[in-house]
Amino acid sequence: MDRLHGQVVVAGTAAGAVLYATQPLSFWGGYDAASGRITDTHHPLAGETAAGKALVLPATRGSSTTTAVLLEAIRRKTAPAALITRGVDAFLALACVVGQEMYGRSPALVSVDEDVFRRLAAWPRLEVADRALTRVDG
Amino acid sequence: MMGTGESGAVRLSPFDRALLAGEEGEAPQLAMRILARMAEVRGAGAMLDIEAAHIDSTIYVGDAGLEFAERLAGLGARVRVPSTLNVSGLDEFHWQEWSVPAEWAEKSARQMRAYDSMGTIPTWTCAPYQGRQTPRFGQQIAWGESNAVAFANSVIGARTERYPDLLDICCAITGRAPAVGLHLDENRLATRVLRLREIPEDLAAADDFYPVLGHLLGPFAEDDPVAIAGLPVLPEEDQLKALGAAAASSGAVALFHIPGVTPEAPTLADALGGREPVAILDVGLAELRAARRELTTHDGGALDMVVLGSPHFSFAEFGKLAALLRKRGPERAVPEEGGCALVVTTSRAVRDLAERAGLLEPLHAFGGRLMVDTCVLATPMTPGTTRRLMTNSAKYAWYSPGLLGSAVAFGSLAECVESARRGRVVREPGPWD
Numbered sequence: 360m361d362r363l364h365g366q367v368v369v370a371g372t373a374a375g376a377v378l379y380a381t382q383p384l385s386f387w388g389g390y391d392a393a394s395g396r397i398t399d400t401h402h403p404l405a406g407e408t409a410a411g412k413a414l415v416l417p418a419t420r421g422s423s424t425t426t427a428v429l430l431e432a433i434r435r436k437t438a439p440a441a442l443i444t445r446g447v448d449a450f451l452a453l454a455c456v457v458g459q460e461m462y463g464r465s466p467a468l469v470s471v472d473e474d475v476f477r478r479l480a481a482w483p484r485l486e487v488a489d490r491a492l493t494r495v496d497g
Numbered sequence: 498m499m500g501t502g503e504s505g506a507v508r509l510s511p512f513d514r515a516l517l518a519g520e521e522g523e524a525p526q527l528a529m530r531i532l533a534r535m536a537e538v539r540g541a542g543a544m545l546d547i548e549a550a551h552i553d554s555t556i557y558v559g560d561a562g563l564e565f566a567e568r569l570a571g572l573g574a575r576v577r578v579p580s581t582l583n584v585s586g587l588d589e590f591h592w593q594e595w596s597v598p599a600e601w602a603e604k605s606a607r608q609m610r611a612y613d614s615m616g617t618i619p620t621w622t623c624a625p626y627q628g629r630q631t632p633r634f635g636q637q638i639a640w641g642e643s644n645a646v647a648f649a650n651s652v653i654g655a656r657t658e659r660y661p662d663l664l665d666i667c668c669a670i671t672g673r674a675p676a677v678g679l680h681l682d683e684n685r686l687a688t689r690v691l692r693l694r695e696i697p698e699d700l701a702a703a704d705d706f707y708p709v710l711g712h713l714l715g716p717f718a719e720d721d722p723v724a725i726a727g728l729p730v731l732p733e734e735d736q737l738k739a740l741g742a743a744a745a746s747s748g749a750v751a752l753f754h755i756p757g758v759t760p761e762a763p764t765l766a767d768a769l770g771g772r773e774p775v776a777i778l779d780v781g782l783a784e785l786r787a788a789r790r791e792l793t794t795h796d797g798g799a800l801d802m803v804v805l806g807s808p809h810f811s812f813a814e815f816g817k818l819a820a821l822l823r824k825r826g827p828e829r830a831v832p833e834e835g836g837c838a839l840v841v842t843t844s845r846a847v848r849d850l851a852e853r854a855g856l857l858e859p860l861h862a863f864g865g866r867l868m869v870d871t872c873v874l875a876t877p878m879t880p881g882t883t884r885r886l887m888t889n890s891a892k893y894a895w896y897s898p899g900l901l902g903s904a905v906a907f908g909s910l911a912e913c914v915e916s917a918r919r920g921r922v923v924r925e926p927g928p929w930d
Contacts, residue, residue: 368538383749388874388899392559400898418720420749422896423553423641426661431559450661452538456531457663461565 361482361494363475368447369455371467373440374486374495375412379479380404383417386432386450387424395437413485414439417476419450429454433465441467441487445476507536507675508543516671524574528667532675535664541675549632550580550669551625551649553641554662555612556875557586557605565663566611569670577672580617581625583642584809584871585609588878589621591868595878605876615670621870622844624738624809626653629846634760637680639668643751644808644892647741650752652734654760656680659751679722679752685761686770687754689718693727694781700928701730704817705789705909707740708891710780713788714740715748717778722752724768731758735811742808743891786929792894792907796922799837801883803917804873805910806842807890814910815843815851815860821914822859829863829918838883839865839917842872865917874900887922889913 380403384390389399395410410432419425429451432438438458442451447470458465467487471479475492479485484495515521516529536544557563586605587597613619620628625640626648632638632655640646641660649655658678660668668674678684691714693701700706714723732740732755744750754762762768805818818841829836841860843851848869851857857867873879874896887906888894894907906922915923 387558388896398899401895418749420715422746423643423646423659423661423665424556424558426663427554427556427558427562430565430663431561434559434561434564447538447540449535449539453531453535453661453664456534456538457565460527460531461561461568 363471363478363492364490365443365469365471365475365492367490368452368470369459369465369468370489371441371465372488373413373467374484375440376484377413377415377479377482378404378407378409379415381417383420385420385422385425386428387422390428390432392428392431392435392437395432409439410437411440413441413443413487415443415476415479417445418448425450426454430457430461433458434462438466441469443469443471443479443492445473446470507533507541509533510544513544513673522573524569524572525670527569527572528574528670529673531664532667532671532673536675539675539677541677543676544673545637545676545680547578547639547668547672547674548636549578549630549638550576550665551583551638551640551642551645552580552612552617552665552669553583553660554666555582555585555608555621556662557601557608560604562662563604563608566608569666570611570614574670575616576669578669579630580669581620581628581630582612582617583645584623584875585621586871586876588868588870588876592876595868595876596880597876597878601877620844620846622809623807623872624811624844627811627847628844637674639665639674641665643745644738644742646751647745647753648738650679651741651754651759652737659749685722685752686772687724687768688721688774689723689776689778690765690769690774691717691723691725691778691780693725694779696727696729696782697928698729701728703909703928704736704739705889707732707736708743708889708907709785709789709792711740711743712747712792712891713780713784714744714753715746715750717776718744718748718750718753720749720751722754723750724754724756724762724765726756726765728755728758735814738808739891746892746895789907789929792891793905794898795885795904796906798885799921800887800906800916801885802838802840802879803887803913804840804842804893805889805913807872807874807888807893809872810841810843810847812847812850812854815847815856817910818914819856819859821911822863825914825918837917837920839863840868840873841865842868845869873897887913887916
């Protein structure tokens with residue numbers, strides 16, 4: 360069983376299919392909070408549904424409205440179950456912190472180093488329990 | 498926006514602790530609780546005082562942002578520093594002229610009222626640096642809106658992180674911000690250099706050069722301060738504005754230096770703090786042409802709308818547009834007969850100035866329309882039949898395929914005007930050829 364560790368940014372437990380990309384994503388103009396789908400036509404995950412999944416991205420990009428879009432997805436329960444980034448992404452962290460203040464819930468947010476980030480590319484599903492990431496096959 | 502991720506105690510001042518304890522009321526308490534948590538996430542050692550804020554949280558994107566605004570307003574929140582407001586989700590007094598659903602209008606207006614109630618300055622613009630509330634060199638500020646952040650840091654030399662929605666208002670209510678990132682001297686030096694190679698002066702003086710350069714700069718810079726070397730001309734303010742907006746769309750650029758142009762970079766060595774860059778990107782005409790092509794997803798075909806003004810059109814830009822419209826005359830295919838709409842987005846203040854200066858008459862004669870307070874990306878103003886856009890803004894070009902589901906053509910201001918006149922994408926011979 361593969362188990363890797365990151366750093367807890369916003370604590371939580373979650374499990375889901377891995378959606379992995381090496382390109383950063385702007386949630387404004389890139390994530391549809393109504394459906395939980397990735398809509399940024401410049402992004403390799405365009406068209407994928409991220410709601411309830413483990414979304415693995417290096418970071419966010421561009422618009423400062425990213426946090427409001429992720430907060431809206433948290434409100435509508437269309438947010439990813441877990442967000443894993445290479446280094447701490449403060450935009451995602453803020454949406455999770457305010458999600459807990461406003462709605463008492465948020466995705467689990469974990470930051471990982473470059474090596475762990477690369478290894479996650481091959482994982483089909485994963486479980487998050489605070490700082491531990493566990494590979495789940497099948 | 499990246500942090501060190503080092504968790505650890507943030508040194509809170511007695512004032513910060515008083516806010517956390519609720520001694521100033523529930524709104525500052527909630528705002529400081531979020532700020533202190535984010536200071537920890539960012540690995541901040543302390544908090545610092547800010548002198549101004551620009552609030553991007555005004556954009557209505559859904560009920561969550563509205564509920565957050567109304568929660569703060571309901572707790573009696575007041576800003577502690579002069580705070581300008583970014584675009585909203587609505588042209589407040591003219592939304593009925595567009596395809597805006599009534600429910601969206603009602604909720605956007607509620608969000609506007611909530612931020613209005615906090616003692617803010619109702620600028621409703623994404624270009625606050627071209628109004629009367631422009632920050633000064635060296636001031637600590639907390640600004641949201643990615644293009645405004647790039648301009649404030651780079652062109653003015655004020656100091657701000659890229660404040661996301663929800664956090665900008667927390668800073669404004671408390672007058673405090675985590676002491677991290679671009680607030681601190683040591684993080685403002687360029688670590689990367691984009692070197693322009695043999696760029697003809699007429700191209701570097703063209704208005705459509707800067708969005709293209711910014712489009713290239715974004716992915717290269719990652720989120721580090723970056724220097725641009727080898728620019729053969731002195732750019733105008735609106736050209737620097739277009740550069741920053743493009744770089745903050747294709748990337749996360751919050752600070753760029755241009756030696757001899759921007760205030761923290763008298764020379765390239767100053768921009769780099771005397772250190773070697775970690776990366777250099779050489780850019781010539783071929784790379785720029787490729788980037789320009791990337792900004793266009795359809796070319797040569799019929800157009801539904803030409804849209805100008807992201808970031809919001811300035812007084813100087815209205816002057817250029819008026820001159821182009823006067824020169825070419827109003828004859829054109831009218832929208833009702835399958836022609837193309839021409840829309841300019843700007844702020845209330847700039848619209849009023851342009852009107853008094855007579856700069857709007859040629860636009861009205863052409864049948865063009867103005868939209869204030871918001872932009873085509875932030876309000877659902879375009880009918881579903883608007884599928885083919887043209888713009889001179891790299892920011893509009895970048896976001897409209899994802900946000901509006903439209904095809905887009907990028908061009909110069911002159912090409913946009915001529916294309917609006919003919920109802921199809923028109924390319925003009927120029928320095929790109």
